[in-house]
Amino acid sequence: MAQMNLLQAINSALDIAMAHNDGVVVFGEDVGQFGGVFRATSHLQEKYGKGRCFNTPLTEQGIAGFANGLAAQGCYPVAEMQFADYIFPAFDQIVNESAKFRYRSGNEFHVGGLTIRSPYGGGIAGGLYHSQSPEGYFTHTPGLKVVIPSNPYQAKGLLLSSIFDDDPVIFFEPKRLYRAAVGEVPEDEYRLPLGQAQVLEEGQDITLLAWGAQVEVIQKAAQLAKDEGMSCEVIDLCSLLPWDQETVVQSVIKTGRLLVSHEAPLTSGFGAEIAATVQEHAFLHLEAPIARVCGLDTPFPLVHEKEYLPDHLKVFEAIKYSLNY
Amino acid sequence: MAQMNLLQAINSALDIAMAHNDGVVVFGEDVGQFGGVFRATSHLQEKYGKGRCFNTPLTEQGIAGFANGLAAQGCYPVAEMQFADYIFPAFDQIVNESAKFRYRSGNEFHVGGLTIRSPYGGGIAGGLYHSQSPEGYFTHTPGLKVVIPSNPYQAKGLLLSSIFDDDPVIFFEPKRLYRAAVGEVPEDEYRLPLGQAQVLEEGQDITLLAWGAQVEVIQKAAQLAKDEGMSCEVIDLCSLLPWDQETVVQSVIKTGRLLVSHEAPLTSGFGAEIAATVQEHAFLHLEAPIARVCGLDTPFPLVHEKEYLPDHLKVFEAIKYSLNY
Amino acid sequence: MSKPDLATIQAVPDPLFIHEDALKISTFQVLDETGNVIQGIHEPHLEKDVALRIYHTMQFVRVLDERMVAAQRQGRISFYMQCLGEEAAIIASAAGLSDTDMIMSQYREHGALAYRGFTLEEFMNQMFSNECDLGKGRQMPIHYGSQRCHFMTVSSPLATQIPQAAGYAYGQKLKGADACTLCYFGEGAASEGDFHAGMNMAAVLKTPTIFFCRNNGYAISTAADEQYVGDGIACRGVGYGMKTIRVDGFDALAVYEATRVAREHACQHNEPVLIEAIAYRVGAHSTSDDPSGYRTKDEEEKWQKMDPVKRFEDYLLQKGWINLSEEEKRIEALKKDVLQAVKKAEKIDKPDLDQLIEDVYQTPPKHLKQQLQHLKDHIKKYPRHYPTTASRLD
Amino acid sequence: MSKPDLATIQAVPDPLFIHEDALKISTFQVLDETGNVIQGIHEPHLEKDVALRIYHTMQFVRVLDERMVAAQRQGRISFYMQCLGEEAAIIASAAGLSDTDMIMSQYREHGALAYRGFTLEEFMNQMFSNECDLGKGRQMPIHYGSQRCHFMTVSSPLATQIPQAAGYAYGQKLKGADACTLCYFGEGAASEGDFHAGMNMAAVLKTPTIFFCRNNGYAISTAADEQYVGDGIACRGVGYGMKTIRVDGFDALAVYEATRVAREHACQHNEPVLIEAIAYRVGAHSTSDDPSGYRTKDEEEKWQKMDPVKRFEDYLLQKGWINLSEEEKRIEALKKDVLQAVKKAEKIDKPDLDQLIEDVYQTPPKHLKQQLQHLKDHIKKYPRHYPTTASRLD
Ligand SMILES: Cc1ncc(C[n+]2csc(CCOP(=O)(O)OP(=O)(O)O)c2C)c(N)n1
Ligand SMILES: Cc1ncc(C[n+]2csc(CCOP(=O)(O)OP(=O)(O)O)c2C)c(N)n1
């Protein structure tokens, strides 16, 4: 075990994957010699050569297209989108190509080896183009897997699973935690299962659900609630597509209440899907409406970032509202 | 009044808009002399010249980008995406640019004049790339308006409003109804308000909600239900962003039940947002879980299209399930 | 960093424009319109068996196209696209490759697939979306694909295969395979952003990709002069620092030789090559299209005369490699075969309902299994409304 | 339909490649490194007042850049980007335009905005995201925009402004305005699909757009030779059938003249023009970047010597249009002004909370008003947690 921050955990996962399998190829804008603008790919070019870790020209649609082709050929491309805000030029290659490659060909061809990594989320004074949380868009796309870790241990284990998973994975990394989140991480290879949520704290009165950087926010709110005698069950979703309905629904059946929180705008965010599914499967157990504590329905602001973000106080208020309903 | 099919109604709206305002410019792939692959833009080049109705090179991102620039300049571009399945290369220009143009500039510049039209939806044996219903993706994007008509009368009135609306509008046309839906349409100009749902039938037992081609499906199901003594309130949403929460919530408060139906895959489709919002605002009135009758979570199939589609029988079964809950 | 070194700048006396036609690109041609090798042109070496394989594939595709356009009119299949006028560009380029090179096509290149040995039954099964279709009935007719034939399944969104072909070839290079990837696309698709992305990435990352542009003058109704300014796509290759060849697309021998040379270069130097074949889409865009709305009969007839099959046939006749009466018999037999194959394919069952959720992921996840089960229960309630699937549910 | 007419094909004897360097593009230059007009070069006509406006804008930007990089280090602003080394390319090109032509920039072209008269206060208000910022504090520092200055608000996603500039110029043409649009972008951004889409559309649809590529050798850490193959972006213009000029980006006089000539052509013929200015990003990419990780000090120093401001200054001195000691005073005054402006701008309040939901739509819709109200109620409960906004809520 070693102390690693989230970036180091990502870097370690990439290093191990590249050592483990010659077909793992890491590329994107500035990921080569420089090691990426956040340094997630540091030293990989040095270690594995320019052929397996390299800069690409500045074109996200090209990067995703190239990665699709490389995966179809049998490799394990790990492509970086420099910021999740800049993943949209690649949207067609991801949504129309990666997601449908296996299906449309009747499994003659597939891009199962594909992984697309991208830093996402706010809290870094980045304004509307360095703060977005676009995970919701991808969850409406059958054929993709969407994975978001919330701490260094998960980041490494989930990334290794994503790289060698049989399906294309979009892997969003909470950039606010890149250096801020530090924890014990095994130095060797290990994999964490995709599609499984993690119950972080057990509780009786309400279920709180989040993913990525937002997990620590709901944990903080749970603590506030605890101080006032309320008992929260805290769940980290980890995988958004497919997502672990059982764990969440079981929890809500137990607690009778659910609060989902994400940074992305409220409308049609992934919280909507969770609320819609849970109200269907836990209808008779619900004692209050499912609450969504999310970003406002605006582009991500700059000066009002603090006000915009679904912080622990907003979550705490929503918990109280739900319990008093 | 004249009998028009949905295509003719669209064509009439474009014709009137172009006559009304010199700044209205219509373009896209094959929309010029040929009048578009569905002929929605027939005769417009003849009437208004090549400068105002023209073919573009084959590039959806270019078309959307060009349209953004033209709108910023003060024109009213009406850009066609040949199929909604091919709107994704334009996703960045729409989601990162059109939607955020006014906001990011503090209203120094805006693309309020922009309208993007595109035929969408299944039922034409088009398989996974000529059948998609991507409206859900756009509803997660503050700054856009999303409008979908369900019949010729609406098509004309809503399109005219969209073209001259102060905000960018994504206007999806149910291509299955292009020739199939025929109705009385005024020959002159008229506009229908954006953001307003339409209650098509009043009822007591359950609210059925859909948009576009799916509206006739829920109407058919309502008829089946009526034959068995159940009374359905049928609502056509018309605008998805912003959407008419009041009308829908009021209806559900009255009926106690809601069923939403769309062709797009279930997970993270716009039905999720409606369910999440309505359960929040009508929680104490709900007598059964909100039902979603949608496409399966797969790419749009070809041979199993009939089985895949959320047809009137599936809706009917879901109505019965809800009423027996 | 590599950029014009200002130290060695050749100062220009005026800000004189570099003119848009600064680059003149000629067209490689071997056979004249009567099938004779043009004087002064070196006759490429083409083995007799390869020549006949090209020629017979041309015949096959002509017959297939004719019959399937008819089958579509009769309502037996929903959609078809023919390649009339482009047979040489498509088939002779496939012949210039090794059979294990990957082909990533746009959609009008079934000739290349036929050349690779995709069987008549396989074509039919795809077009009739029956349960023998390799693609499991998931795509519209003509969206073929075959791992065995090293022919990537066709994808409708245009130009997406272009950056993919760069990536695929990069993988081949990484694994040290003696193979390249050939990527077909139309001059219309070359306007997509993916074209630019793919070409530039291939050039910079040195991938053994042959980009083969079929410039057939139209993208549906959009004529080439509404698609780009200039005389074609070839000049863009130079802009990407890529070796480029323009070839007469009606001349099978020239196309063959150009592709062979391009392949040699791509594989030896790990470098992409752009080939532009000048041709003409003699038929309608697809069976959904009617070109009379956007071009004249006169224009069509002018180009029709350039028949690439006839030209190659004349060459083979001069070589003494074929005998016309035998070939006619062969064509008659082919027609019968196709007709019979149609009849056979349309009788084969549609894929099983279970296929609805297969291949979305490598293994269907729980929620998809539940959705399928729900659907089956529903169908059992209304068997008459879902006749093709209901009868086969256990 | 326009394509190579096969009837007039110049048959080529071999499938000889058109070589990737078939097109040699020279660079237009007027001043040598000491500010003298190169022998044999015709000296462009540049009015004294325009020359001084260029020069003083250069001074302004130098001072601003230096002070704001320092301000960022002190933590007074969060981010900054300087244009060191590219002042001539940016400012002299703006000078070649009419002041009412639209400018659509990438982000490093605040020099062009300064040339247009954007005030020091306006710059500061944007960088400090205060309530006087025209952009209402919604974007990171350096994302300026001004309707008055005909300078489109900067957007972070790269290259999106390129097709937009085609569309904007098309609108200008449609309205018969005697105006064009100039679109700046880097050689890195030129790899995006939007570049291709925008260039080709402008060429085909004949829009009066000047595409101005600042080739400064780097895109963050990515050197030009990892960005494209060849010697630059200019050759692509020819591929689009577009008139093209390559110019020495360190030479203000050459840049001015090239842009002036391009504008004349664009407006008179309704045709786009591509200008590639060869320059070098002397500073870091941004205040978040440290170039020592990817390039050598030697390389940097070599280019630093090409100082474009010094070169133009030498020219003006030879003309007798400036006096160095006066200019030094001016610079000192400027430094004080900037310092004072910083102090003033950082004291101005942040925008009101209401601005959070303004301009998403032309009029805030009901759901946004509700979200804002909900937020205000929340803030009132926890005023200490939202100090900047809570104190100002009514
Ligand atoms: C991204 C995308 N946009 C639009 C279409 C619709 N479409 C299908 S074929 C076609 C024209 C293609 O022309 P070209 O590339 O020249 O090929 P050709 O048909 O001439 O062989 C169009 C616009 C599509 N399939 N994909
Ligand atoms: C679509 C998109 N992808 C990535 C980025 C991140 N990014 C910002 S600047 C930059 C480099 C741009 O280089 P270049 O165009 O050469 O301009 P320069 O910085 O040299 O002036 C990158 C990759 C972005 N802003 N937008």
Ligand SMILES: [Mg+2]
């Ligand atoms: Mg074509």
Ligand SMILES: [Mg+2]
């Ligand atoms: Mg640069």
